[in-house]
Amino acid sequence: MDPSINIDPGDAEQAYRDKVSTITSEGKRNWLYPRKPSxxxxxxxxxxxxxxxxxxxxxxxxxxxxxxxxxxxxxxxxxxxxxxxxxxxxxxxxxxxxxxxxxxxxxxxxxxxxxxxxxxxxxxxxxxxxxxxxxxxxxxxxxxxxxxxxxxxxxxxxxxxxxxxxxxxxxxxxxxxxxxxxxxxxxxxxxxxxxxxxxxxxxxxxxxxxxxxxxxxxxxxxxxxxxxxxxxxxxxxxxVDDNSIAVTYDFSRGEDRALLNKRNREKLDDGSTFFTNTDKLDPAKSYGDCIDCYQCVKVCPTGIDIRDGIQLECVNCTACIDACDEIMVKTGRPKGLVRYASYNGVKEGVQNKLFTPRIVGYSVIFAIVFSLFTYFLVTRHQAEALILREPGRTFNELPDGGYSNFYNYKVFNKTLQDIPVEIRLLEPAGDIHLLGELVSVGPHDRTEGRFMVFLNRNDMEPNRTPIEFGLFANGELIHTTRSMFIGPQNP
Ligand code: SF4
Ligand code: SF4
Incomplete structure (x- = not known):
């Protein structure tokens, strides 16, 4: 806990910190009946x-x-x-x-x-x-x-x-x-x-x-x-910090609260109502605009009292702003006793500060990450191939002394058009034999299948030979991908 917050356990005004409005002191659910907002x-x-x-x-x-x-x-x-x-x-x-x-x-x-x-x-x-x-x-x-x-x-x-x-x-x-x-x-x-x-x-x-x-x-x-x-x-x-703009009670304007109720109200000339419960007010005290009517609490869907300050439970639904504005109109006071404001804005009576060093820092980080995201998005390949050697299979020796491996492929088309595609072996020299047909991939679609690669023993390295494939569309190379070709220790 922040040591600067000095909480007296017996302080009734701080009691809200020790309880959750939706849980009773016996630990049971306190069912809320929020008033219909308007x-x-x-x-x-x-x-x-x-x-x-x-x-x-x-x-x-x-x-x-x-x-x-x-x-x-x-x-x-x-x-x-x-x-x-x-x-x-x-x-x-x-x-x-x-x-x-x-x-x-x-x-x-x-x-x-x-x-x-x-x-x-x-x-x-x-x-x-x-x-x-x-x-x-x-x-x-x-x-x-x-x-x-x-x-x-x-x-x-x-x-x-x-x-x-x-x-x-x-x-x-x-x-x-x-x-x-x-x-x-x-x-x-x-x-x-x-x-x-x-x-x-x-x-x-x-x-x-x-x-x-x-x-x-x-x-x-x-x-x-x-x-x-x-x-x-x-x-x-x-x-959030003291400069964050949230649904906030203007305590500098609202306090001390005047306990006024419906039985003591007077109609003003303009049709609004003013509460005059003078017998409950201390003449030595100066009162704020909050009349302690609890309308802001009654409409709250999470059951809190916004006058206790910004709280974790507040979802900023603004129902309490509407409820309090209605009371302010009825009592002939200016609206906005509960409003969107920062704690510092309310405390110091100044405009809400939007650009604090923290916000500038976050903005810079956001600009960098968002630029990266946009760059990746704009430069992503139109089509892509994912080629993996078939799992669980080893190499085959061919009658001409060469070797073969099986591969699985998936080709993804990320454009809105049908793309005619072809997979070719780029490195080392060798042949590809498709098992099935690969002609084209539909818009935003993918196709998958198998093929074999044949390498001459002179082009192979012991055990594992790095191999590179190219994905071609309309004869143009659009994506390359690497894999391994396995063979004997001494090919
Ligand atoms: S904004 Fe909504 S949730 Fe927050 S205190 Fe007001 S009524 Fe409750
Ligand atoms: S609705 Fe306004 S006047 Fe009534 S208790 Fe809430 S803050 Fe005070």
């Missing part, structure tokens, strides 16, 4: 979420040049991003892209905190914009949900809970299918769905397991994914 930022999130949901559901099914927008086929080690195919040979490009992405996430988080979680993360979008909204639609807002949960199993409860569970499971089943389409591709998924089920037991088992996992996550596990499981969330404490 407001300017929530509306903006809704629009963005529905655009992203549309993309998420459509991406594996829409094809560009015959390839899906996104395919992450781990089983066949084939990855497609926006119609561009990456084979295992391109792994270094993929790795450079992943490193660039990680550095970008670090940079983005250092500047904007956990903004990604609240606005773009599929978990938040599915939970808050799909499942939670269905829950509000069926069971109502917080008080209705609490009442329903406490009530005995009467007709209303049975109907509502059955309807909710049915819709939740149906959505989970749909998400499981789409999730599988990202891994095995839309065509393979379609086969599983339409063929005889007995032929696709593993695929159907995967869909069933994923359906139950998604159902469990969205119906029960919920915010625990963000606060307990998500590694990105756990990284917040090392990625």
């Amino acid at each position: 407001g300017r930022l929530y509306n903006a999130r809704k629009i963005l979420s529905y655009v992203l949901l549309g993309f998420l559901f459509a991406a594996p099914f829409i094809k560009i040049n015959g390839q899906p927008i996104i395919l992450l086929n781990i089983l066949e080690r084939k990855f497609v991003l926006f119609g561009m195919v990456f084979w295992p040979q391109d792994f270094f490009i993929f790795a450079a892209g992943m490193i660039a992405l990680i550095v970008f996430i670090v940079l983005f988080t250092a500047v904007f905190g956990r903004l990604f979680c609240g606005w773009v993360c599929p978990q938040t979008i599915f939970m808050e914009m799909l499942f939670r909204r269905i829950e509000y639609w069926i069971e109502g807002d917080t008080p209705d949900q609490k009442r329903l949960d406490r009530s005995p199993w009467n007709r209303e409860k049975i109907v509502k809970k059955t309807l909710k569970t049915g819709i939740f499971f149906g959505l989970s089943f749909l998400i499981a299918n789409v999730f599988l389409a990202y891994i095995i591709g839309a065509d393979a998924l379609w086969q599983i769905v339409t063929d005889d089920p007995r032929e696709h037991i593993p695929g159907l088992a995967a869909i069933t397991i994923f359906s139950f996992v998604f159902f469990g996550v969205f119906a029960r596990f919920r915010e625990q994914v963000c606060t307990v499981v998500c590694p990105y969330g756990r990284l917040q404490s090392v990625l």
Whole structure:
């Protein structure tokens, strides 16, 4: 712990550090009933979420040049991003892209905190914009949900809970299918769905397991994914600093909190309401703009109080900003008591500082890695051959005194056109005899087969002879690859 943080164990204001809002003192789950959010930022999130949901559901099914927008086929080690195919040979490009992405996430988080979680993360979008909204639609807002949960199993409860569970499971089943389409591709998924089920037991088992996992996550596990499981969330404490812009309570403006409530409010001329609970206020004290109404806490999907400062559990969903702005309008105070700001910005009352030395450093690293990734991408071969000596086989001695070895080949076409290809032996002199036919490779496709190589004993070295192949397209050398030719100790 930072020794500069002086925490008194008996300090009620610091008590939040010792507990997790979703766990009771007995160690049980504290089920959250966040109030239905509303407001300017929530509306903006809704629009963005529905655009992203549309993309998420459509991406594996829409094809560009015959390839899906996104395919992450781990089983066949084939990855497609926006119609561009990456084979295992391109792994270094993929790795450079992943490193660039990680550095970008670090940079983005250092500047904007956990903004990604609240606005773009599929978990938040599915939970808050799909499942939670269905829950509000069926069971109502917080008080209705609490009442329903406490009530005995009467007709209303049975109907509502059955309807909710049915819709939740149906959505989970749909998400499981789409999730599988990202891994095995839309065509393979379609086969599983339409063929005889007995032929696709593993695929159907995967869909069933994923359906139950998604159902469990969205119906029960919920915010625990963000606060307990998500590694990105756990990284917040090392990625953000006092200059990071995040959802922040303006303590310099809000404190001391004035305890005001609904029973003491007055209508102002402009229609807004002002709370006047003077008997609970100490006349000797000067009060800030926070009226301690707890609306920011009631809407929070992770159950925290943003007034305690930036916390690991905060997914930057901005629901508390909307809730507090609404209160500020009602009480005739300026909006933005809870807003996007940095700790230093709030403390010193200055503009948020974007370009700190740390951010400049991260930006330079990102620029280097991203340039490397772009270079690899632009200069990658149009086609590539992977040639390996056939495993488990030794050499054959030929009647003319020469020797032969068997090889397996795979030829990958990374372009959008059909490429006529040919494999030739470059070094040393010798012959290739294809077992089968190699004429051309289709766009973003691969072909594989076998061939034999014949070498004259005079061109061979003892035991192992380095050998080089060339892949030719339209008579032009486009890629070379090396292997070994094995022979006797004294050829
Ligand atoms: S504190 Fe505010 S921004 Fe953070 S999760 Fe809760 S409601 Fe969302
Ligand atoms: S909603 Fe605003 S005024 Fe109400 S408790 Fe939260 S910060 Fe204070």
